[in-house]
Amino acid sequence: MLSERQMMILRAVVRDFTNTGVPVGSKALAKQLPIHVSSATIRNEMAALEEQGLIKKTHSSSGRIPSVEGYRYYVDHLVKPDPLRPNDIDVIQSSLGGDFHKIDEIISQSATILSNLTSYTAFTLKPELKDSRLSGFRLVPLGKRQVMAILVTDSGDVENQTFDVSESVTGDQLEAVVRLINDQLVGLTLPEVVQKLQADIPMKIANYLQSPEGFLDIFGDVLTRAAQERFYVGGRLNLLNFSQDSDVDSLKSLYSLIDKTDDIANVLGQPRDNISVQIGNEMTNDALRNFSLITATYDVNQHGKGMIAILGPTRMPYSRMLGIVGAFREELAKKLLDYYRFYDE
């Protein structure tokens, strides 16, 4: 259990350190704190905090910095999200104010805005219905030998891919395949489709095409892309700002983590409600040891829930960041409700 005074000190240590990056000592605290005690008293209290593992020294005679547990305690009990700066509000409203013709534009734009506001790296994920179902499949002939495959889900996701077919394949054959897919697979959830695709579909398709493998490749490809949650990333390059002593290797693994959709989905994890903070090694992934991740869901009513996140150094000004993320999720939800309202009516 922490005393009031200890909390005050811990809060000050976190605030100072996240602002300056310099370990904070007893004397500086004594001057700064609203209570009148000597640096010796502060020292005693700091020793107690260190005892509990909330703060630590970088070397035997240095000032203190927060430990992961210290940050944890801070975000759980002590922090109060900062209200947005007027300037930030302007940025959000003007960047999100324009006209958009597709949801993805809004979501991708959001990642950019969020990274600008925070100067960290931002992720956004569009609102998603629990299990979306295949609602349509098309093959559109484009030229002598080019065909575009289009897959649509009932949550409005569209995946497409062009590919080349040998000219011996006729339009009738393609149409038959499309009909088959639509008859057999529309209405199923995507995992069910994948399953059927490995079971009886190949044989049925073989009735129409001599060599169905190529086609199945394409279809499977488009399908897995559709089943995958698609993240937008903004401010990738901001990671370079805290490349402590330019450790190229860890930077590389960090970037490959971010660019693999699967991996980053794992990192962000299941959307917890509200806002959640993960600090340093609380995340399993080693490449993130010096980072913190703030994730938040946003709720667009019947259109599902989405997610936003920012990734920055463990040593980030949490109060400000929590304020930004909290405000942005609201703005984004509002914008999307507007968007849907327009197209629904």
Add this chain to the structure above:
Amino acid sequence: MLSERQMMILRAVVRDFTNTGVPVGSKALAKQLPIHVSSATIRNEMAALEEQGLIKKTHSSSGRIPSVEGYRYYVDHLVKPDPLRPNDIDVIQSSLGGDFHKIDEIISQSATILSNLTSYTAFTLKPELKDSRLSGFRLVPLGKRQVMAILVTDSGDVENQTFDVSESVTGDQLEAVVRLINDQLVGLTLPEVVQKLQADIPMKIANYLQSPEGFLDIFGDVLTRAAQERFYVGGRLNLLNFSQDSDVDSLKSLYSLIDKTDDIANVLGQPRDNISVQIGNEMTNDALRNFSLITATYDVNQHGKGMIAILGPTRMPYSRMLGIVGAFREELAKKLLDYYRFYDE
């Protein structure tokens, strides 16, 4: 004019320095060179080379490194491309050996291979006909309010985009628009299309749609994307390897250069025939001062010419790199001819 011996020395300086990164001195050269002269003689020759601006010192008593002009002389007169290592041949053949369903896969894969072989950053551009023409336009309704716009050129490029329309727009209206576009614009080169789009098309479309702006936005968007040359980039992260003293700012500007298709197209420039090397500040762009760029065209006969390039430090082993780029362009051309042959027949 350089004497035979001076050439030999320059060649050795470039080779040593690109291999080790350490300025090379007279004694080391004396030991290594096939002729028997003392280090003092080498020193005299080096002074002559420095006089001509081909090599320079990093400080008053250091060994010499090549100047930009020195590299230039080296690649123009002295270098001989290395033959490929057997291992590299394997890599190319196995990575390019598989079955592909679209050209873009081959080209994008090529960027990856090339970056792996060189451990630099690689660019690839697919073969392009001089001025491609609009050969078709589609609007495919996907659901209640989603529509996909597809644009096809006669060189086989496909651009597409989904967007949302208000439900008050009917299928008949869309069809009318498509017919209009195909009647009026198919067969024109893309610049001509752009021009017409700003002239009489908007009025004609207004006959069918109350508010054509949204649609024109989309069409224009797809159009500019189609007109743009699309580069594939492989091994982006390799740039981190030579982030000398981790200059974050210049890294950032480098990456934003690479990621803007327009800018990078400018950097790579017009495809010169054959293979060309640009060294350091020979390129106008400041962010590239410490880099060299090797570009090469490849020729797929009637299917046009494409381009590949690698971007690495000025201090790169040119002989090896020229060997790789030279061999790869041949392999790629061969692969593409194969590909076209299959689908053409």
Add this chain to the structure above:
DNA sequence: TTTTAGCACTCAAACAACACAAGTGCTAAG
């Protein structure tokens, strides 16, 4: 019992002094 002043101690960081190695230019002799 809590707070505080005082003091001895620790450590990182900055700096100076120094030796070393690699390399150069120059001179004079071969």
Add this chain to the structure above:
DNA sequence: CTTAGCACTTGTGTTGTTTGAGTGCTAAAA
């Protein structure tokens, strides 16, 4: 024209010193 020899320059690495910020502990004061 080549070379041996030598004085000179400079980056690098080592070592020792100083300084300043900060700590823990003790004993006195509140």
